[in-house]
Amino acid sequence: MTDLSQLRFFVTPEHDCSYLDGQQATTLFLDPAVNISAELNGQLSALGFRRSGNHLYRPQCRQCNACIPARVPVDLYRPGRTQQRIRRRNTDLQLSIGAARLDDEVFALYERYILQRHADGDMYPPSRSQFEDFLLHDLPFTRFHEFRLDGRLVAVAVTDHLPNGLSAVYTFYEPELPQRSLGRFAIQHQIAHCRELGLPHLYLGYWIRECQKMSYKGEYRPLEVLIHQKWVRI
Structure with a gap:
């Protein structure tokens, strides 16, 4: 340590x-x-x-x-009705986990996602160099969790595999499939993968009540938040 x-x-x-x-x-x-x-x-x-x-x-x-830093205690997590529907909606996806990479397929998906969902954000306009600086480094604990539909790449959850949990670094997905809620489904997958690996927590980053783009993190209950350097369950 x-x-x-x-x-x-x-x-x-x-x-x-x-x-x-x-x-x-x-x-x-x-x-x-x-x-x-x-x-x-x-x-x-x-x-x-x-x-x-x-x-x-x-x-x-x-x-x-x-x-507010937030994490999910995976052994206590129980999906609500909406999350159960999202899981059923995506049972036809195929999953693979591998090293972080940048190729034409991955970048094309990332580019579509940023252009359609985050044109007002820090990552616009998307470029290969920006992708590399943000998501690609020689870090052996980073994995790409890739989701495919009939062989077509539709989502990538960039995930750090740590001794005390998984950290959901970033997820980008096909913006033309909004009915699948691929971002939320990726979190359910990461929670399930934590359980498979025997890890206690999925770290979600910052929960910001006033920020609409971050509000989805409050859907995963119970949620633990870091208040005055102590993790408190809500």
Whole structure:
């Protein structure tokens, strides 16, 4: 286990918040020179950090605490009726798990997703270099969970496999299949895979009550949130 007291962390200047309009944000991040292992990623995930590319970070805003780290205790999770319907709707999908990769098939799906679902976000316009910086690094614990429909790639859940759980880094999917709720189905799959691996938690990143794009995370119950450095079940 890494002695976190020996690591250096930095704080960014204030910048526009990616989630809440009109808000300013600051971010605490781990020294980028530090080699990110699965163990270190797991330790910091339990403290509310997230990974983006080769950065481990968490919000550290002076006047706002809207970004609440959230995780699912997988042994206690029970799908509600809506989630059961989503699962039944996708029983015809084929799943494979492999190393993170960038090829024409993967990038075409990512590009369609960003153009149609997140044209107002930080990842627009999509490019191969931006994809590589965000999702591809030489990290042996990162996997692509790929979902196919009759051989066609329709969703990719980028997932970090850690000693204390799985971390749902990012999911992109076919925007022309909204009736399948592929993003929500990917979370159900990751919860089930945690159980298969004997891991206790699925880390979902930040739950932001005021942000519509993040509100879906509150659907997974029970949910644990990090309040004053303690995980509290809701």
